[in-house]
Structure formats: C-alpha cells, structure tokens
Amino acid sequence: MINATEYRAMAAEHHRLAGMCRSPDSREQHLRLEQQFRVLAEREELLHPPLVAQQASDPPIAEV
Secondary structure, three states: OOOHHHHHHHHHHHHHHHHHOOOHHHHHHHHHHHHHHHHHHHHHHHHOOOOOOOOOOOOOOOOO
16 A cells, blocks of 8 residues: 555656656646645545654553
8 A cells, every 4th residue: 555655755756757848748747646646645644644653751641
C-alpha cells in the first residue's frame, strides 16, 4: 500500500518534470498529476494518520 510520503514523492517528481517540459500541454498534464498525487497524500493521511512515537520526556497518557 502506498503511503502519503510516497504520494508526495510522486507529486514532487511530476512537478520536476513539468519544469522540464517545453510543450504547454505536457506541462499542464504533469501539473494535474502533481495535484492529484497531493490530494491522494492528504486523503491517505486522513485515513491513516502517521504514528508519532511518544518521547521519553512526555508524561504517560492516563486512560479513564
């Protein structure tokens, strides 16, 4: 399963490719793909929030 970080990497690659394009149509296609991958990354984070490791200095979380 692809995670949000991988979607963002794909978006960055399409952004890079868009900057190299000479054709306006090709550039727009890469920019559209970039946007779609960014949306997928945001959705992935909403569905599967990244786990944050609890630091040793943080007080323990009390369960009620």
